[in-house]
Amino acid sequence: MTPAATQAFHCAEALLPGGWARNVRIEVMDGRFANVAADMPAQPGDEVLPMALPGLPNLHSHAFQRGMAGLAERRGPGADSFWTWREVMYRFLDRLGPEDLFAIAAMAYVEMLEGGFTRVGEFHYLHHDPAGQAYAGAAMAEALAGAAAESGIALTLLPVFYAHAGFGGTAPGPGQRRFICTIDGYARLREASGAAIAHLPDAVLGCAPHSLRAVTAGELSALIGLAGDGPVHIHVAEQQAEVEACLAHHGARPVEWLLGAAPVDRRWCLVHATHMTEAETRALAASGAVAGLCPITEANLGDGLFPAPAYLAAGGAWGVGSDSNVLVSAAEELRWLEYGQRLAHQGRNLFAPAPGASTGAALFAGALAGGGQALGMAGGIAPGRPADFLCLNAAHPALTGAGGDGWMDGWIFAAGGQPVDRVWRAGRAVVSQGRHHARDGIVARYRATLAGLAA
């Protein structure tokens, strides 16, 4: 579907950067919001909506892992952990080619859009062929770009630099052969990746040192030089074993060491940052960087819980990511971000900033602002920004009587089924009645791809 040069919507309610407004007329031109005005009557030809919310950014995804969702929920021979899960993941990707990645990523992106995510930050490390040889150009990045184009999701591509199996420049293992680059090879691959996404509307190119395990201090400096003003993402402090290894090698904890060794600022996204002391928590908040929280995956992998109350009290920025894509749901990420904290602290409404404030609205606002910052493109229904927005299903039982912040409380905490009714991305309608317009074909191809990989 080609977007019309100008479209107009009239919303009984819409969440604007300043808060909820009523009778909002929204004009979209060339995929961006043009005029947004409250307290306006509908005009003939306007598409009339009961409400509108900005689309949410999904700041951390490994799209290919959607294809192994559910396959690692079996106990291994010893104690299971992140590290045994990683072995399952390495085996899954042994055979994955560019066409497979395209099919799996398109499925994941369809599910993201259906749940209200309109931009994805793809933390992309699967660069080479199954033997570890470089493809011509950036074949795997092109597959991701193709999936983004087909589904319509906005893409922030974060090509990953990965060189070592552990601290101190340990040689990589055979399971890591598809990820490994030199700095020069990475610079070429990143340039080719930028070319691969250049045709996508609103695409952003970032830079991603994989982790303090996989990157030496010298390599980290070189990568920061390559990143320019674009987003810099890094996995950090996801696992206790990583904290211990970092202490042993650097004499400092991961977040502590990174904040000292690199110019961490608003361009940065520290993914997970699960295991921090109070001092690290305050320092990360003060840096202006975004904490990239992935509640479903962090629970699936048994990572642990982020120190949210202290981080929020220090004014830290955060967003959410679907990471392993074991289950794709913006609402469930936000719900269990709050619920994990409630369980740990035996209280309620811990993300709500003040008495009377809605927790759902606070979760939504935090993820919108932090995710947009981390992915290099601010979201929100405002002139000049990409026209990425959604309309909840006002007829859903759990949204009965909802209005204002109650929309988010109902959506995030109470609504099973399909509360997201319609989604627009760059002004193009991609989801109606909870279904992506290209779902059937993308599902069929996904199923055939998985069957082929299992054969």
Next chain:
Amino acid sequence: MTPAATQAFHCAEALLPGGWARNVRIEVMDGRFANVAADMPAQPGDEVLPMALPGLPNLHSHAFQRGMAGLAERRGPGADSFWTWREVMYRFLDRLGPEDLFAIAAMAYVEMLEGGFTRVGEFHYLHHDPAGQAYAGAAMAEALAGAAAESGIALTLLPVFYAHAGFGGTAPGPGQRRFICTIDGYARLREASGAAIAHLPDAVLGCAPHSLRAVTAGELSALIGLAGDGPVHIHVAEQQAEVEACLAHHGARPVEWLLGAAPVDRRWCLVHATHMTEAETRALAASGAVAGLCPITEANLGDGLFPAPAYLAAGGAWGVGSDSNVLVSAAEELRWLEYGQRLAHQGRNLFAPAPGASTGAALFAGALAGGGQALGMAGGIAPGRPADFLCLNAAHPALTGAGGDGWMDGWIFAAGGQPVDRVWRAGRAVVSQGRHHARDGIVARYRATLAGLAA
């Protein structure tokens, strides 16, 4: 829809009490499984299914609370907790009459069936009119029975005895006036409640002392006498404040005290049992009682996490309940039961009993067995049991290639959207393509009811 006297199904795979079987022919007569045989060819007229699983029991529900889902996710004036949530709940029920309860319960039961719950344990304490006066007969229990009949869900009704606001026989507060009975009044109400459900197929009547706060030791003895061989359910050790009050009053912790003071055995379900010492955990497991775990509600209320590893190691029985019904999803209850433990213990696959075992299958089997025990009616696809079963959507992307235990891993951990395709209750098809057959009318009435309560 009236069930035919005999129906037959042919399932490529079905989960039987002994494990997965292939080419299973299932005959249903008068709402019960009649013959169940593996390795059989399909016969003409058989309904052909790709797979069949038993329906799950939902062992703890307060159906009316579905109507306030999402309304308590705002920060209060002080620190929020279970206790401030309870004030919101008391205000909500100030105006709720029998017709309102009928409409809200029917909505909740439709959502339960759509998610794979085929029996509900209704922990029912909303007995009297808004002024605290008894209705003629058991009007509120009749409303629940009506909702069960209309939706088709199997009902274990657990009329609640509630007499005091706190330990030591404290007088109840005004917010509790609709719950309060004398023992004699309760005995009459329970008898009327039994009459109200007598027409429902497979209905079970239990007995529910509300909690150690609300019931004195003498009242507890009297209630056990009334219960006979039926289920006995009680809230216990949900909140730290309750543990402290119990210690102050009885000189013992709640589970410790209850196991000493009452003949707790396989008839019993201890709901929550969140805060236990290791000795209490082992003793509860040894009693044969079921721990009634409500992961979504316990997270929503900030209760804390059940000590699952020690309890499982001791062979304890457990099941799940949707409790406050803030969100109704069997899969999400099981997923986050496991995930809460992964986060607390920083490991994976903690419910899987042995190397190679599927966590999804272990969660499913535990909830089926423990829930059936707690609700006084064993589930499972076996002759003589109620014909309560479901078929997952084999075309769901997250169930691609699933078979055997992989069905449960995919359903519980990986499948958003609507993975439950069809549900039969007492042999009657109640859900097709993920939608309850009476959904539209029940939703319309539910929405009108909530609008009336808000007016």
